[in-house]
Amino acid sequence: MPDTLPANSVGVVVPQIAQFDTPLTLSCGQTLSSYQLVYETYGELNQQASNAILICHALSGDHHAAGYHTMSDKKPGWWDSAIGPGKAIDTNQFFVVSLNNLGGCCGSTGPTSINPETNQIWGAHFPIVTVEDWVESQARLADRLGIRTFAAIVGGSLGGMQVLEWSIRFPDRLKAAAIIASAPKLSTQNIAFNEVARQSIRRDPEFHDGNYLDQETVPTNGLGLARMLGHITYLSDDAMGAKFGRQMRHDAYQYNYGIEFEVESYLRYQGEAFTKRFDANTYMLMTKALDYFDPAAQANGDLAAVLSRAQCEFLLVSFTTDWRFAPERSEEIVNALVKAGKHVSYTKIEAAEGHDAFLFPIPRYMNALSSFLTRVAKRLTTEVK
Amino acid sequence: MPDTLPANSVGVVVPQIAQFDTPLTLSCGQTLSSYQLVYETYGELNQQASNAILICHALSGDHHAAGYHTMSDKKPGWWDSAIGPGKAIDTNQFFVVSLNNLGGCCGSTGPTSINPETNQIWGAHFPIVTVEDWVESQARLADRLGIRTFAAIVGGSLGGMQVLEWSIRFPDRLKAAAIIASAPKLSTQNIAFNEVARQSIRRDPEFHDGNYLDQETVPTNGLGLARMLGHITYLSDDAMGAKFGRQMRHDAYQYNYGIEFEVESYLRYQGEAFTKRFDANTYMLMTKALDYFDPAAQANGDLAAVLSRAQCEFLLVSFTTDWRFAPERSEEIVNALVKAGKHVSYTKIEAAEGHDAFLFPIPRYMNALSSFLTRVAKRLTTEVK
Numbered sequence: 001m002p003d004t005l006p007a008n009s010v011g012v013v014v015p016q017i018a019q020f021d022t023p024l025t026l027s028c029g030q031t032l033s034s035y036q037l038v039y040e041t042y043g044e045l046n047q048q049a050s051n052a053i054l055i056c057h058a059l060s061g062d063h064h065a066a067g068y069h070t071m072s073d074k075k076p077g078w079w080d081s082a083i084g085p086g087k088a089i090d091t092n093q094f095f096v097v098s099l100n101n102l103g104g105c106c107g108s109t110g111p112t113s114i115n116p117e118t119n120q121i122w123g124a125h126f127p128i129v130t131v132e133d134w135v136e137s138q139a140r141l142a143d144r145l146g147i148r149t150f151a152a153i154v155g156g157s158l159g160g161m162q163v164l165e166w167s168i169r170f171p172d173r174l175k176a177a178a179i180i181a182s183a184p185k186l187s188t189q190n191i192a193f194n195e196v197a198r199q200s201i202r203r204d205p206e207f208h209d210g211n212y213l214d215q216e217t218v219p220t221n222g223l224g225l226a227r228m229l230g231h232i233t234y235l236s237d238d239a240m241g242a243k244f245g246r247q248m249r250h251d252a253y254q255y256n257y258g259i260e261f262e263v264e265s266y267l268r269y270q271g272e273a274f275t276k277r278f279d280a281n282t283y284m285l286m287t288k289a290l291d292y293f294d295p296a297a298q299a300n301g302d303l304a305a306v307l308s309r310a311q312c313e314f315l316l317v318s319f320t321t322d323w324r325f326a327p328e329r330s331e332e333i334v335n336a337l338v339k340a341g342k343h344v345s346y347t348k349i350e351a352a353e354g355h356d357a358f359l360f361p362i363p364r365y366m367n368a369l370s371s372f373l374t375r376v377a378k379r380l381t382t383e384v385k
Numbered sequence: 386m387p388d389t390l391p392a393n394s395v396g397v398v399v400p401q402i403a404q405f406d407t408p409l410t411l412s413c414g415q416t417l418s419s420y421q422l423v424y425e426t427y428g429e430l431n432q433q434a435s436n437a438i439l440i441c442h443a444l445s446g447d448h449h450a451a452g453y454h455t456m457s458d459k460k461p462g463w464w465d466s467a468i469g470p471g472k473a474i475d476t477n478q479f480f481v482v483s484l485n486n487l488g489g490c491c492g493s494t495g496p497t498s499i500n501p502e503t504n505q506i507w508g509a510h511f512p513i514v515t516v517e518d519w520v521e522s523q524a525r526l527a528d529r530l531g532i533r534t535f536a537a538i539v540g541g542s543l544g545g546m547q548v549l550e551w552s553i554r555f556p557d558r559l560k561a562a563a564i565i566a567s568a569p570k571l572s573t574q575n576i577a578f579n580e581v582a583r584q585s586i587r588r589d590p591e592f593h594d595g596n597y598l599d600q601e602t603v604p605t606n607g608l609g610l611a612r613m614l615g616h617i618t619y620l621s622d623d624a625m626g627a628k629f630g631r632q633m634r635h636d637a638y639q640y641n642y643g644i645e646f647e648v649e650s651y652l653r654y655q656g657e658a659f660t661k662r663f664d665a666n667t668y669m670l671m672t673k674a675l676d677y678f679d680p681a682a683q684a685n686g687d688l689a690a691v692l693s694r695a696q697c698e699f700l701l702v703s704f705t706t707d708w709r710f711a712p713e714r715s716e717e718i719v720n721a722l723v724k725a726g727k728h729v730s731y732t733k734i735e736a737a738e739g740h741d742a743f744l745f746p747i748p749r750y751m752n753a754l755s756s757f758l759t760r761v762a763k764r765l766t767t768e769v770k
C-alpha cells in the first residue's frame with residue numbers, strides 16, 4: 001500500500017461476520033444447521049436502505065473487493081479499480097456489500113470450516129452448493145443488513161450467473177442487474193475444462209478423497225495444475241502472445257524439461273501462488289456450481305420464459321477476445337431479455353485481455369458500468385422526492 | 386475388420402523395421418549410435434522410384450496409417466479413409482511410406498526401447514528429438530528404400546511441420562508438399578497447453594522422473610489427464626456441443642463428483658484408453674518437438690526468406706473450427722510462400738470437427754488432396770515419357 005491512501009480508495013476496511021442459525025436447505029437436499037458469511041461494506045447505507053449494491057464474486061474471488069485490510073497490504077481488493085468514491089461503482093452514492101460465498105475458503109463457512117455437528121473439518125463432507133444456494137444465502141445477508149431491495153446487483157463471470165439468478169428468484173429485490181462476461185449456462189467445452197481441473201485435483205495423492213487437511217497435507221500439485229489450465233482459459237491467445245510470445249529463458253534451447261519459454265515459468269508461478277491462497281475442495285465446489293447453473297432448464301430451455309419474471313433493468317457486458325464466455329454467450333441472455341420484453345442495455349467491449357478483461361478498468365467498460373449506475377442513482381433520488 | 390476386405394482397402398499390411406547403424410547426431414547435441422524405424426508401405430514403387438509419398442504423423446500417430454494388421458483388427462490404420470486404391474492418396478498411383486517417428490512408442494527407437502550402450506530401458510534418458518531430427522531420419526529411411534525424391538510428402542498438424550521442414554531442408558527431395566491443419570510455429574497459448582500436459586505427467590508420483598518402467602509402473606493418472614486436456618483442444622466448442630451438449634447421465638443432478646454430464650465420462654474414457662496405448666515419455670517428447678519448431682528463427686523470423694529455398698509445389702489446408710491451429714496459422718505459411726514466389730494452393734474447409742477434422746474424410750478436403758495429388762501423378766507420367 002502507498003504511504004498515504006489514494007483519494008479514491010475506500011480506505012482500510014474491516015471484514016465483518018454474519019452468523020446464521022436458521023437452517024439452510026441446499027439444492028442438493030442437505031441442510032446446513034448454521035453457517036457464517038464474511039463480508040465487507042463500502043460507503044453508507046441511506047435512511048431508506050435503497051442505495052445498496054451487492055457484488056457477486058467469481059470462481060476464485062472473495063469478499064475483499066475494495067480497499068486495504070492493513071497499511072502494509074501490497075494490493076487492494078480484487079475490484080478496487082471499479083469500487084470507490086467517484087469510481088464506476090461510486091461509494092459516494094452507493095452502499096456496496098461484498099461477501100465470500102458459502103463453500104468459500106476466505107472466512108465464510110466452507111470445506112475448511114469445522115462442522116459443528118462433528119467438530120471435525122468439513123473437508124470432502126461439505127455439501128455441494130449451487131448458484132441458487134448462494135443467492136438464497138445472499139438474500140438472508142441482505143435481510144440481516146436491513147436491505148429489502150438492492151439498487152443494483154453486479155457480477156462478472158460466475159458472479160454474473162448469481163446476478164441472473166437474483167433477477168429470476170427475487171425479482172422484487174433488485175432494481176438493476178449488471179451481468180458481465182457471463183453466460184446463461186456452461187457450454188460442453190466449459191464443462192470439459194472444469195472436469196479436467198477437478199480430475200487434476202482428485203488424482204493428486206495428497207487429495208485423500210478431499211480429507212487432506214485431516215492428513216495435514218494439501219494437494220498443491222493438482223490444485224496448481226487446475227489453476228494453470230484455468231489461467232490459459234482466462235487469457236486470450238492474443239494477450240498471451242503479446243505478453244510472452246515465444247520469449248525464451250536462455251539464449252538457446254536447452255533441450256530439457258526445465259523452463260524454455262517464459263510462459264512456462266509464468267504458468268508454474270501462477271499455479272503455485274494460487275495453492276497458497278485457495279482451498280482445493282472450494283475450487284472443486286465452485287466448478288460444480290458453474291456446471292450446474294442452467295436456469296432455463298426450468299422451462300425446457302426457454303430462457304426468455306424464465307426471465308419473464310424479472311422486473312429489473314439489465315446491463316450486459318462482454319469482451320471481444322473472451323473465449324471462455326464469448327460475447328455470443330452474453331448475447332443469448334440479451335436476446336432472451338429482449339424476447340421477454342425487458343429493459344436491457346448491452347455493450348461488447350474491445351479488449352485484448354480475454355475473460356480476465358472483466359477485472360480490468362478498461363475505460364469504455366467502466367464508462368458503461370458508471371453510466372448505467374448513474375441512471376440507477378438518479379432514479380433513487382427521484383423516488384425519494 | 387469385416388469378413389471380407391473392403392475393395393478400396395490396402396488390405397493386410399506387415400510393419401517392417403529398418404535398422405540404422407550410422408550414428409545420428411540430434412539437434413540437442415546427443416548422438417544415437419544406432420536406432421531403428423518401424424514403417425509400412427502401401428502400393429508399389431515404380432521403376433524410376435519416382436512415385437513415393439511419405440506420410441508424416443502427428444502427436445499421437447504412428448506408422449499404421451492404412452489397412453489392417455490382422456483379420457481380427459476392429460479398426461484400420463489412422464488415415465485409412467485417405468489412403469488406398471482410388472482414395473485421395475491413391476495406392477494405384479503411388480507408393481506410400483508411413484513410419485513411426487524416432488522417440489515414438491510404436492516400434493521405432495524411443496524411451497521404451499533398450500539403450501544399447503547401457504542395456505537399460507532409455508526412459509527419461511532418451512534425448513529430446515525435434516522435427517529437424519525426424520526429417521533427417523526420414524531422409525535416411527528414404528535412402529534405404531531407394532527413394533531419392535518423393536513425389537509428395539503429406540502430413541497434418543505436427544506432421545505438417547515435418548512436411549514444411551522437408552521443403553526447406555531437402556528442397557530437391559520432394560516435388561510436392563501437402564501441409565494440413567498446421568502452423569509455422571506454436572503460439573504462446575499452444576506452448577502453455579503443452580506445458581500443462583507435461584506438468585500433468587511430471588506431477589504424477591508414478592512418473593518417477595521418467596524412469597517409471599524401471600519401477601514397473603506407469604503414470605496413467607498424469608498421462609490420462611494430459612490426453613483429456615489435449616482432446617478438448619482437438620475438438621471445436623461446436624463439435625463438443627453437438628456431440629454431448631449438456632446431456633446428463635441421470636434424470637436429475639446427483640450433486641457429487643461422479644459423472645453428471647456425459648462429456649465427463651467421454652473425457653475420462655478417452656484419457657484412460659490413451660494410457661493403454663501410449664508412452665508418457667514419448668508424449669512429452671512430442672510436445673517438446675512441437676514447442677521447438679520454428680524454422681523462421683533461422684532468418685530472424687522471416688519465414689518467406691527461409692522458404693525461398695523450397696522448390697516443390699505446396700497445398701495448404703485448414704479447417705474453419707480448428708482453434709488449436711486456426712486457419713490464420715496456415716495462412717501465415719501461405720503468405721510466406723506467396724511472398725517467396727512459390728507455387729501454392731490453399732483451401733479452408735468448412736468443418737465442425739475442429740483440429741480433428743484433418744483425420745476425417747470430409748468430401749471437399751479429400752477432393753482438394755486428391756486433385757492436388759492427381760496433378761502430381763500426371764506430371765510423373767509426363768516426365769517418364
